[in-house]
Amino acid sequence: MTLPAAYGYYQINGGMMGELMKWLAGEDVVVDLSGPRPHENVSTIERGKTIYEKHCSICHGDNGDGKSIRSVDMQLKPRDLSAGVYKFRSTPTGSLPTDEDIYTTISRGIRGTGMLPWFGLSSEDKWAVTYFIKTFSERFEEEDPDSQIVVPELPAINADLVGRGKQLYEHAKCWECHGWQGKGDGPKVEELKDDRGLPVKVRGFASEPFKGGSGIQDIYIIISTGLDGTPMASYGDTIPDKDMIALSAYVNAIAMQGPLKDGGMMELLPITSDEHAGMMMTYPAMPVGLMRYGMMRLYSRSDNMKGEIK
Numbered sequence: 007m008t009l010p011a012a013y014g015y016y017q018i019n020g021g022m023m024g025e026l027m028k029w030l031a032g033e034d035v036v037v038d039l040s041g042p043r044p045h046e047n048v049s050t051i052e053r054g055k056t057i058y059e060k061h062c063s064i065c066h067g068d069n070g071d072g073k074s075i076r077s078v079d080m081q082l083k084p085r086d087l088s089a090g091v092y093k094f095r096s097t098p099t100g101s102l103p104t105d106e107d108i109y110t111t112i113s114r115g116i117r118g119t120g121m122l123p124w125f126g127l128s129s130e131d132k133w134a135v136t137y138f139i140k141t142f143s144e145r146f147e148e149e150d151p152d153s154q155i156v157v158p159e160l161p162a163i164n165a166d167l168v169g170r171g172k173q174l175y176e177h178a179k180c181w182e183c184h185g186w187q188g189k190g191d192g193p194k195v196e197e198l199k200d201d202r203g204l205p206v207k208v209r210g211f212a213s214e215p216f217k218g219g220s221g222i223q224d225i226y227i228i229i230s231t232g233l234d235g236t237p238m239a240s241y242g243d244t245i246p247d248k249d250m251i252a253l254s255a256y257v258n259a260i261a262m263q264g265p266l267k268d269g270g271m272m273e274l275l276p277i278t279s280d281e282h283a284g285m286m287m288t289y290p291a292m293p294v295g296l297m298r299y300g301m302m303r304l305y306s307r308s309d310n311m312k313g314e315i316k
């Protein structure tokens with residue numbers, strides 16, 4: 007399929023093309039939680055099951071345990087949804103995620119991995135599948151999520167604050183895993199495993215986009231909650247609010263730049279092999295059309311750094 011043909015296809019299918027283009031160009035997906043939200047009941051769970059079987063089981067497996075034939079296509083394996091341990095939450099470490107957290111992950115995808123944003127699903131579908139995947143773990147019947155972490159209002163972001171964040175980054179030993187410049191090359195990286203014993207890669211903020219959103223608030227949430235099931239611990243209890251903001255501002259400052267635009271044309275981010283695998287399964291017509299276009303516009307991520315910290 008040529009690009010215009012692919013474009014037509016995605017327009018017809020709910021105009022996802024534009025959304026996907028923006029996402030490929032590095033923009034975070036804006037998640038709207040204010041829309042209509044179906045009740046959680048037998049019929050919505052049943053609807054969620056149908057959606058899961060059609061779109062998700064190919065990777066997460068029939069029982070949600072992350073065991074599927076297609077998982078071999080990906081270096082980072084799909085999550086085991088039956089364990090009830092979620093990486094991406096707004097709740098403290100050890101807690102269940104809220105429904106909104108799960109809905110948000112499904113909506114914005116997880117960059118660098120096979121889990122792409124689901125632009126093709128309506129908000130009702132996304133709520134329904136959220137309700138359904140909770141049935142994989144009994145934890146959701148037995149426990150309620152703890153209260154959400156509230157990000158305090160951000161002060162003015164200036165060189166002093168970022169400088170303070172840099173000291174905290176050293177002091178809290180973030181560099182042991184993330185490296186001094188945030189390239190993901192600290193001394194501890196070789197030995198890291200997740201809770202399934204699978205090797206886990208540290209994020210290099212300076213050279214790859216964030217999984218969980220690139221704003222200072224998004225980073226604050228990750229450092230506070232930790233990514234449960236991985237060596238990325240929660241610092242919510244050890245680092246006070248003010249310091250957490252400074253640290254998040256520092257991580258944001260050394261991070262790769264967000265979307266790049268070139269005279270109205272989007273520059274597309276190079277996609278990883280896991281994203282490529284995910285793309286084939288999530289947006290089947292894309293590889294031939296948009297993706298070829300994307301490939302032609304690749305640029306080196308190393309050209310895209312903000313450079314030295316003031």
Ligand code: HEC
Pocket residue numbers: 057058061062063064065066080082083084085091092093094095108111112116119120121122124135136139217283284285287288
């Ligand atoms: C192409 C494979 C693929 C498909 C299809 C897929 N996922 Fe995923 N999913 C993944 C991978 C890989 C991860 C792990 C990412 C990580 O750990 O950083 C993941 C992670 C998740 C998470 C995050 C859990 C956490 O720890 O916070 C949720 C929720 C999720 N998927 C739900 C879904 C739903 C619902 C669908 C269907 C609409 C779906 N996935 C379809 C590959 C896939």
Ligand code: HEC
Pocket residue numbers: 093175178179180181182183184194198206207208209215216217218219225228229233236237238239241253257
């Ligand atoms: C023991 C190793 C280790 C230490 C120490 C560590 N991290 Fe992490 N961090 C990780 C791993 C591994 C991941 C990625 C987990 C994943 O992708 O599932 C991660 C992910 C992150 C992310 C998420 C990036 C994204 O893609 O959204 C942020 C932000 C982060 N770490 C910040 C910090 C900060 C700040 C510190 C110090 C206070 C720190 N980390 C200390 C191992 C570590």
